[in-house]
Amino acid sequence: MKPKVSVIIPTYNRLPMVQEAVESVLAQDFEDFELIVVDDGSTDGTAEVIRKYGRRVRLIEHAHNRGVSAARNTGILHSRGKYIAFLDSDDLWVKGKLRIQVNFLDENPQYLLCYTDEIWIREGKRVNPMKRHSKYSGWIFEKCLPLCIISPSSAMMRRVLFQKVGLFDEALPVCEDYDFWLRVSVRFPIFFINKKLIIKRGGHPDQLSHRSWGNDRYRIIALEKLLSEYPLKEQEREMVLSEMKKKCQILSKGFLKRGNELEGRYYQEVMRRYGIEI
Structure with missing residues (x-):
């Protein structure tokens, strides 16, 4: 039987954070999901650590580093769920995240995608998001134009969405999520669930958005x-x-x-x- 949700974690040299991300998924109070970790060519022993989870986690390995878009796309193409959710390997989910979003999509077939609010942690301390990162519901294309307001870790979507707008653009080293949300929001309404259901951890040296000048x-x-x-x-x-x-x-x-x-x-x-x- 196919799982209701496919959870995809792309990762590259993120021990021990990826372990914590995996544990936050396994601790959810909704159990009808498959968890796929795509190791994008890590050299820090990530694959060995993930294999220890056994059948609870499907590990897919890239022979070399291809970037986060390719890792997400590999996960999508190998997934089986009706709904798809992403978790970046430096983020965490709050308990209840899967259940709340699954219930929303089950009850609101008019929406292809929903996303949640988030808790921000910077260098180990909780901080308040800036006003420009405010969240919105409905036809939010204009709100998505200045910068990326939807965190991939907060989103859950129907599988059919990728048939309508395509996969992540592997030619973009950063801002691939910005590109994807624009393609979605210009065609479909998006629902914001006003609950802080993910923890975004930033400020660490390997954070992708900090590694490319002039995003x-x-x-x-x-x-x-x-x-x-x-x-x-x-x-x-x-x-x-x-x-x-x-x-x-x-x-x-x-x-x-x-x-x-x-x-x-x-x-x-x-x-x-x-x-x-x-």
């Missing part, structure tokens, strides 16, 4: 994809162009200030390409 470079790529690949309504297109202008101006000014004229002029050219006034 807006990759957000601009995601915006260009929307403009070229999606039949946007006129209002949606204007929203995308407005956000692209802000991001290109910031990057262009930043590069020129640092004496990198080639990159600075490049983002001016991106604006010209889409008829944006510089």
Whole structure:
């Protein structure tokens, strides 16, 4: 019999945090799930540790590091559940997370995806999220344009969603979640469950979002994809162009200030390409 939920944990050299993430899943009060850990080429002994869980955890190994998008996609393609939930290996789930989201999707077939609020931990201390990370329900495409407001660890979605919008973009080293949520939110409403059901642990040196300078470079790529690949309504297109202008101006000014004229002029050219006034 297929499980109700497939839980996918992508990981790369995250011992002992990945163990804690696994334990937070196994401690849930909802039991009809499969747990898949995708080891993305770790060299710290992750696979050996995960194998000790036996049949409670399915381990899939990449021969070499391919990035978080490829790891999530591998998990999706090997999963069997009606619903799919992700947990980044440096995050944790609060008990009840699976049960609450499964109940919501069971009772609200009009939604393909729901996500929850979160607790933030930075360098071991609880902090309050900034206002720009506020959460929203419904048609939230405009709210998703400035930055990623949905944490992958907080989301649960129906399997059919991937048939409609595709998998994660493996060409993006960061901001792959930003790209994915834009593709979802431009087509479907999203429901926010106002309960803090995940713990986001940040501030550690291997955090992906801290390792690439100027994440807006990759957000601009995601915006260009929307403009070229999606039949946007006129209002949606204007929203995308407005956000692209802000991001290109910031990057262009930043590069020129640092004496990198080639990159600075490049983002001016991106604006010209889409008829944006510089």
